Amino acid sequence: MTALLKVSDLKKYYALGGKGLSDNAMVSWVRNRFTNAPKETQMLHAVDGVNFEISKGESLGLVGESGCGKSTLVAMLARLSDSTSGSINFADKDIGSVPAKQFHAEPERSELQIVFQDPHESLNPRFTAFDTIAEPLRRLANLSSKAELRARVEAVATQVDLPLQLLGRFPHQLSGGQKARVNIARAIALSPKLLILDEPTSALDVSVQAVILKLLVRLKQELGMSYLFVSHDLNVVRLLCDRVIVMYLGQIIEEGPAEEIFTNPLHPYTRALISAIPGQNKEDASKYRLEGDPLSPVDPDPEACRFYGRCPNGTDLCTRAAPVKISPNPDHYAVCHFPVLSE
Amino acid sequence: MSEFLKHLRYVLTENPVTLIAGTMFVLLIVAAIIGPAIVPYDPMASSASQSLKAPSWEHWFGTDQLGRDVFSRIVVATRLDLSIAVSAVAISFVFGSILGSLAGFFGGWVDRIVGRITDTIMAFPLFVLAMGIVAALGNSVENIVYATAIINLPFYARVSRTEVNIRRSSDFVLAARLAGNSSLRLLATHIYPNTLPPLMVQVSLNMGWAILNAAGLSFIGLGVRPPTAEWGIMVAEGAGYIVSGEWWLAIFPGLALMLAVFTFNLLGDGLRDLIDPRRRT
């Protein structure tokens, strides 16, 4: 089985001083500005040397704290933004070298799609559900005949269980679940090979979540897609994914089969993450509580572990030497000096 | 279409002020279209015996120094005034919002250039700039329109710049990019239409300003050419007669002007609601 997507040493740095900062980056940036005045440009390492593969038909989960670079990574993969360095190979073609602005003309455009986190925000308020779903068909499949277009849109809508009478509605006239369906429909309209799901259900009620998850699983089987599933909710990742990668401050710190990550996490961070899931064994959980905030992603020390300071296992070594990769079995590895050893 | 009409009805009935404004707007339009055909007197015809007559049954709004019927002149002026307002606003709307959108979308040097242009215009005392333009180009209706359009341009450019800017990396735009749209198409079909509702408020406010601006120009003698009937120039000329007691010369055209500006101002919110699909129930 060949890899559908192969990402090597992918990096994205933001030069600070520009606009559009948010969240933690802002905090640290402010802190930096007010404590030390040097004016040389600082780099925010949003994604810092990421390597992984996705095989055909596989679903890969991507978890990590807010601000760790998930969305940034995903935007590069989907060719919505350019990388600083590194390569993205999609179906044996280096798509990373095509500038994002020009990617809309590439044949791969239709094969790589995303569903965004907020189903409401990702719909154009002036477009009806029909328009939204029809858009990729018009642009990328060059469907211009009205009848054909309608037929295709209706077919896709049926595929995502979207009642056809809702096609004429504007986003604000749809419920959250329906909006999510429209988004998914738009993304799968051209039967992409890889579908990236950036927290597709986090804005939905539990009551709807299950349907959407089931729909995703069904679609995957029907269309033979691969998934890259980004989520905060480990329980969901566990349900949906074959493999999981865990990111922390722009880097992958652990990767392995889903079940193994959950039952036998290696990295202390993964461990903490899992124990923070509600509904776990209570006594055990509080042992792994993380205190404090992540370090700044601005010009991190390449020689130190980025988790140091919050890590229950951290020692001096972690500040002096970059963490090492340990791999108890071929498809599971973590990057840490002091991994959690299974009992 | 019927969807739109239904929505129109909703917007109008939802707020009584909008309804009033809407009704007045229709009246204005009607006056502009059929006004010249229905007025009781020739708005240009002077009459020595009828000069400076106070309002009466024959002359509802009185007559002016040359014995021209003020009512007829006011009604006939509607067309010109509305056209001045509409064309001035249309020009600044089109150019301003396009410039602003490009600046907001592409950022960088496009943004800087557009920013400097708007800053430069804004740094002029706007009315004086309008005066200067009209004085330099000559006082014709077109030049008044151009001057008004130029001084209003920065407002549109600024509003649409920010509106585009906040949307340019929003999820739905990214989604549209995924659907294979090029940058320009994204801007034109996805972002730009969404910036219209806030611009609509600006449009309606500006319609009022445009008329007032023309009136101000008239006051300092740079208004439209006589004997054309135009509210601003009628108020400006009539203002000189207030102290001598011929109040009707200024008051009635002033009321007409006020009514129009009023209508446009109040219409703004309704217009925004009308064009914003989110407000549709």
Place this chain on the structure above:
Amino acid sequence: MSNSVPILDIKNLSVEFRTRSGVVKALENVSLEVFRGEIVGIVGESGSGKSVSALTAMGILDPAGHVTAGSISLGGLDVLGASEAVLQTMRGQQASMIFQSPRTALNPIRTVGNQIGDVLHRHNMADRQHLREMVIRTLKTVRIPDPERRFDAYPFELSGGMCQRIMIAMALACSPELLIADEPTTGLDVTTQAAIMDLIRDLSRERNMATVLITHDLSMAADYCDKIIVMHAGHVVESGSSHDLFTSPRHPYTAKLMKATPNGGGSLDDIASIHGGLPDLRGLLPPCRFSGRCERHEAICDSGPLDAKEVSPNHFVNCQRPL
């Protein structure tokens, strides 16, 4: 528990919103009791009336909202009958509330220290000279590192978790008897979420406070609450101790909700969704507002008003055909 007086006692509360598009019957016949020292969870889908209940209890309902029936007693105070001035003193002193998305719930242009100070000063907990000192002491109680420096920080300079701690500090500054936490961890990272929830639990235990925890997440409620109230479309459908509710849910909605929540382990086939959405709360509604989504729906469900049935001690269900 039942031998003492409840701190918060809501009885048969009905609230409606008069909007342009019709009257929204947001709450109907809602009752709940919260005693000192217990953590009560309110769970339910979005729009089920959790926040409205809490806001009504605090007397800060949107002006469009009207209480049409019922009573609320908070620490002995009749909330619905009290004057605005009395309510103002009550808020922050007897009862406080924290909200979701802490970053926006704090005044963006005032230092966090001053915001806490405002509350302390308002309730005469500290005079101007000692305000800073008091604030810092309060900050310490929510385990904020380096509180002296944080005093002068603006919300945008702090992380979400830190802001939520500030919110908690602010809410607890005047040692209230009741704390209402309205989805305090939504939007926070899982790890932060756990830390915040631990903090809330520890503080309410320490201070023997009455605590109301509003959440979407059943498993979280199970983890942290003594008692759980399940709401659906403005109705309380079931209430009881966490244990009772989780081991034997009696209302079909509660059971469904539990099934819909992924809880680690199991496969996708084990989770189920709830058919349909919340009914439109405008216009005529059936006696049981869940009937439209309920698989057990039968004619009897539409027959008449619902009454809470005590199916086992302190476990109430609002259903004609409980499980």
Place this chain on the structure above:
Amino acid sequence: MKRNDKLRIIFGRLTQAIPSIIGIIIVTFILTRALPGDPAVYFAGPAATEKSIQEIRTSLGLDKSMLEQFWIYASNLASGDLGVSVSTGLSVKEELIRRLPASLELTFLALLFSIGVALPLGIAAATRPNSWVDQLCRIVVTAGVSLPVFFTGLFMVYLFYYILGIAPAPLGRLDIIYLSPPSVTGFYTIDALLDGDIETFGAALSQMILPAITLGIFTLAPLARMTRGAMLQVLSSDFIRTARASGLKRSTVLYTYAFRNALLPILTTLGMVFSFMLGSNVLVEKVFAWPGIGSFAIEALIVSDYAAVQGFVLAMAILYVLLNLTIDIIYTLVDPRVGLES
């Protein structure tokens, strides 16, 4: 450190204004040359001959090429020389120094009036959205903006001076019986106070009331609307709910919390309103015989007095830049976040 940073922002703002000012200098230059009048003809007086006009053209440097003229103008400007106004025969700088305070004093008072009325109205409307107070406020302020300023001005003169006799004669900055106070700031009210002359202060103030209200009425609407909008938005934000839930007093919530947050968009509008007022001054000064910079501009424009028009526009532009700078400074004082986005 923090202050340093803000200073840098302010400095950055100033440098940003430079291209605008250069743009203004160029545009004004071109605009003045495009004016149809010929200053040489005007200057030559009533009985001019072809020859004397030509002489004057040479002496004014009007026979040189446009580029040369611009160069001369620009280099004079660089050395602080704004030229001499042909129509008044005085240096433009002198004229500006004399007239600018008159306009500014009036504009400031107008702004004060406008703020004093619009802000409370806006707040009242925002606290009771869609109530009759709100609608009334909307209609009242819209009415204010619906009339041309010169009309309002003349009408007020007619009503308050001519008919009712409660306003002083519209004779400019001071009634005939008063002497202007010794000039320190150029603001008669302030100078009179510095001089300890309460009577003159009162007289100067009373002369300003009608024109200031005339100017102010026109700007009520944008201010009140913006205040209402900004307050509504802030009042519906989460932190207000927090403040209310913490039992803070209504006044604290309204002013310390809501209003301060709403201040930012209001400030921006205030800046716009101010430059708008400076423009409208042109008309109001004419009605009230106010010897300000606006009436100077009209006269200059009408007689194609190049130096005067250029000087006027430049002064206004610089004023505008300073104004925006002031607003920026207030911004940074009010909002700690400002300056973090460049």
Place this chain on the structure above:
Amino acid sequence: AGRDDTLVVVSGNGPNSMDIQRKGTNRPSYQIAVNLYDRLVGYSTKTLANGTLMYDYSKLEPEAAESWVVSPDGMTITFKMRKGATFWDGAPITAYDVKWSFDRAVSLGGFPTVQMKAGSLEKPEQFEALDADTFVIKLTRPDKMTLPDLGVPVPIIFNSELAKKHATADDPWATEYLHRTPAGSGAFMLERWDPGQQVVYKRFEGWKNGELPGISRVIIREIPSASTRRALLEKGDADVSLEMPPKDFAELNASGKYTITGVPIENSMISIGLNLNFEPFANKLVRQAIAYSVPYDQIFKQAAFERGIPLWGGKSLTPATIEWPQPFPYNTDYDKAKALLTEAGYEQGFEVPLSFNLGLAQWSEPMCLLLQESLEKVGIKATIEKIPGANWRTAALVEKKLPMHIKDFGGWLNYPDYYSFWVYQKDRLFNSMNYSNPEVEKITDATLKMEVSDPQYEPNIKKLLSIFFEDVPLIPVYQPYLDVAMQKNITGYQYYAHRQLDCRSFNKASV
């Protein structure tokens, strides 16, 4: 305080210089010359039918000069300076001052030089101060205008010693100094001048060159809005109000509560200029047709509110008198106009821009509107152009490019030949009609210097006038009044040649 002997004047415009000889000096500045300065001679006054005093240019009165003698050949005029008269600073007024001042007037170029030339005063060599008391003018030819020309506002006497102190190599005539600071001997001294705002005069108690003024202080305020000026007068806040629309004067006059002067402005006509460069107007018949289509009566009533003297409806193409201005032999007669147009080949009419000076819009705009309307009746389509004040001079007088326009020229010296000199002669500045007629050139040149008593004078002038009547490049409508509105307690208004206020003769009765 002290308003009893203070005169409060409100006016639309104020002076822009204290030096009438300066380039670019505006009309309101001319009053400076009379109020702050003295000339050698002034004009005598005559009383008009309505009781208003008016200057009489035919009779001169001594001012700084006590007496003068014209040599029999008319080539030399010798002035004796008044004894004891001083400048404000106490320095005596001497012939040397006069010499310096006259030299200045003929040397500065521009307006003062041209005006001096009108009296054949052209070069410094013509002026000589024999001693402190004796000043001599030598003429190159006798000129009936020389003496009257000394009474106009231009040849004022500066305090030359004071002025010279402020002269520089670049500025030998101290123009910069005198522009701001008057250095005169006039009946009033300058108390303050706030350009664009007000001028305040106070009486010069040591004035010897005439009767001491009755008013001790004059405040002239600039009030741009005409209706405000009217309001100020009506409310009693102003004593004198200037430059109001004819309508206001008419109404105030009718109210009987105010004194309105109503002096016909000498040598002045409100007329319609037809530019011969505009093709149809090159044809005399077309010009006459236009003259027959002017709605004279209506204009006179509705634009001028009858504040003037009609200049239409003359009896015959040959003038009976040499009175000037006098009615032209035209009436409103559309049939005749149409006939003339047909004869000229313009029965279809034509289009023509009709321009007026925006500064005079008060009466010229309604005049244009009425004219436009009646031209329409004979098939001529006029479009009205408003031309801002400054551009007016360029467009109308220098470029002479306005096909049809409203003219309000008035000459200071009341002779038809003088008017012709400025307006009808080829290439003259005020000949905005581009009119040229060899006979007019000849007669004007001949009569200009001729004494009125010369037997050749009358026939020549009659001929000239009949050419004006027949050719009508200029269609007079009325002779305007100079109107000034005053409170009833103000007396002693005197109309001076420059049409500005001469404050010397005013008196104010306490009320």
